[in-house]
Amino acid sequence: VTIEIFPVQFDAEIVEGDDLAELIRAASRPFRDGDVLVVTQKAVSKAEGHVVDLADVEPSSRALELAGSHSDPRVVEVILRESVRVVRHRGPLLITETHHGLVCASAGVDRSNAPRPGTVVLLPRDPDASAADLRTRLEGQTGARLAVIIADTMGRPLRNGIVGTAIGSSGMDPLRSLAGQVDPNNFQLATTVVAVADELAAAADLVLGKLERVPAALIRGYAAAGEGSARSLIRDPAMDLFI
Amino acid sequence: VTIEIFPVQFDAEIVEGDDLAELIRAASRPFRDGDVLVVTQKAVSKAEGHVVDLADVEPSSRALELAGSHSDPRVVEVILRESVRVVRHRGPLLITETHHGLVCASAGVDRSNAPRPGTVVLLPRDPDASAADLRTRLEGQTGARLAVIIADTMGRPLRNGIVGTAIGSSGMDPLRSLAGQVDPNNFQLATTVVAVADELAAAADLVLGKLERVPAALIRGYAAAGEGSARSLIRDPAMDLFI
Numbered sequence: 001v002t003i004e005i006f007p008v009q010f011d012a013e014i015v016e017g018d019d020l021a022e023l024i025r026a027a028s029r030p031f032r033d034g035d036v037l038v039v040t041q042k043a044v045s046k047a048e049g050h051v052v053d054l055a056d057v058e059p060s061s062r063a064l065e066l067a068g069s070h071s072d073p074r075v076v077e078v079i080l081r082e083s084v085r086v087v088r089h090r091g092p093l094l095i096t097e098t099h100h101g102l103v104c105a106s107a108g109v110d111r112s113n114a115p116r117p118g119t120v121v122l123l124p125r126d127p128d129a130s131a132a133d134l135r136t137r138l139e140g141q142t143g144a145r146l147a148v149i150i151a152d153t154m155g156r157p158l159r160n161g162i163v164g165t166a167i168g169s170s171g172m173d174p175l176r177s178l179a180g181q182v183d184p185n186n187f188q189l190a191t192t193v194v195a196v197a198d199e200l201a202a203a204a205d206l207v208l209g210k211l212e213r214v215p216a217a218l219i220r221g222y223a224a225a226g227e228g229s230a231r232s233l234i235r236d237p238a239m240d241l242f243i
Numbered sequence: 244v245t246i247e248i249f250p251v252q253f254d255a256e257i258v259e260g261d262d263l264a265e266l267i268r269a270a271s272r273p274f275r276d277g278d279v280l281v282v283t284q285k286a287v288s289k290a291e292g293h294v295v296d297l298a299d300v301e302p303s304s305r306a307l308e309l310a311g312s313h314s315d316p317r318v319v320e321v322i323l324r325e326s327v328r329v330v331r332h333r334g335p336l337l338i339t340e341t342h343h344g345l346v347c348a349s350a351g352v353d354r355s356n357a358p359r360p361g362t363v364v365l366l367p368r369d370p371d372a373s374a375a376d377l378r379t380r381l382e383g384q385t386g387a388r389l390a391v392i393i394a395d396t397m398g399r400p401l402r403n404g405i406v407g408t409a410i411g412s413s414g415m416d417p418l419r420s421l422a423g424q425v426d427p428n429n430f431q432l433a434t435t436v437v438a439v440a441d442e443l444a445a446a447a448d449l450v451l452g453k454l455e456r457v458p459a460a461l462i463r464g465y466a467a468a469g470e471g472s473a474r475s476l477i478r479d480p481a482m483d484l485f486i
Contacts, residue, residue, distance in 0.1 A: 002247055004246070005464075103401050158400060160475065161476060162438065163441050195405065196449070199445040206446060207246055241330075
């Protein structure tokens with residue numbers, strides 16, 4: 001089975017109130033049953049209006065303190081509002097845990113590709129719900145059975161570089177268990193669970209230009225199955241042997 | 244640009260001494276300039292004979308202690324020999340840092356898909372060198388300019404599930420910098436570096452069945468560029484803000 005990854009290219013910036021499902025449908029090749037659509041969180045947040053104008057932000061004393069002379073304290077204030085805790089802080093770098101449970105740089109708050117200078121884009125409030133909403137509308141418009149992943153590029157511990165990562169999903173189980181299967185020698189794979197939604201998000205990122213108005217990618221040929229929340233990808237810290 | 248991912252399916256088990264380049268060339272569709280070949284570490288190690296027969300292993304007292312009643316002390320002994328330090332240990336789970344600098348479960352030592360019952364497969368001794376060797380031979384046989392990635396599926400901190408990960412590379416820079424590029428609003432992406440080799444390894448894993456004799460995947464349509472070692476993907480712990 002060959003997998004194909006098609007970029008979905010827009011010819012205009014996404015603005016608040018845009019019907020993202022309709023824009024994607026119009027820009028994509030026709031959907032087929034089993035297609036996986038990976039959409040950037042930035043496209044979703046811009047369409048949902050999850051954007052903050054820094055002129056409206058009054059930094060707290062904590063934000064002023066963390067910003068020091070490196071950072072815009074209004075951006076730090078927005079990051080703190082999106083976070084449940086600060087994990088680490090060094091110079092302008094701030095790693096926090098977001099209210100979604102994601103541990104990432106700047107709580108996903110980003111100035112690049114923002115709608116206007118002086119604005120920042122936040123992560124979607126509820127990425128699973130955004131994925132479910134897009135999926136429902138796209139399935140309604142097209143009649144095809146789909147899976148939808150909301151993705152962001154994120155840094156990670158231990159390794160350099162950011163990678164496409166699933167933060168919301170609908171229409172598939174983000175984890176695929178190989179437990180109980182046996183190899184050609186009859187050795188049983190006891191506990192292998194693959195984070196397939198993260199692999200799909202990483203694959204999609206190969207065509208999701210950060211700069212070229214490609215807010216989505218269509219992946220064809222991967223047999224997504226099941227149903228589940230992207231929160232299942234977030235490890236319970238008590239179970240984390242790495243850190 | 245569409246990306247295509249083709250599984251490279253073998254019809255026999257790989258054994259020590261196999262000419263892996265020739266087997267891949269024969270099983271794959273014809274290579275074209277710019278193709279990225281992702282090969283599982285297990286295929287490489289089996290062909291290179293980097294396999295240990297547990298009957299030949301005398302566990303040390305440290306291995307006996309770590310194995311307790313959960314684990315085979317001979318497997319633990321092999322893991323310790325492949326490691327420079329034990330990062331964490333709980334029950335049968337052992338996270339170590341390998342001599343390559345990889346922090347992973349069991350130092351990558353694996354009983355599944357081993358050549359025979361009672362044997363374990365190690366990670367390749369020098370995955371970059373294995374990638375370079377495969378690349379040189381495949382380029383010589385086919386005349387196409389290629390990139391080769393050696394991949395394994397690995398767990399990671401913070402998130403559940405394993406994902407395809409690059410542990411060796413040749414013919415491409417595993418990291419792609421977006422620094423200096425500007426978005427449509429002229430906002431400069433100061434420090435964005437994408438771990439493209441990890442994204443390619445994750446994408447390939449979508450077709451690399453753990454059980455179906457698919458030891459490689461051919462990725463077409465991704466413009467790999469540059470040159471570099473997969474060691475560049477391993478973060479200097481002093482620079483790690485996550486842990």
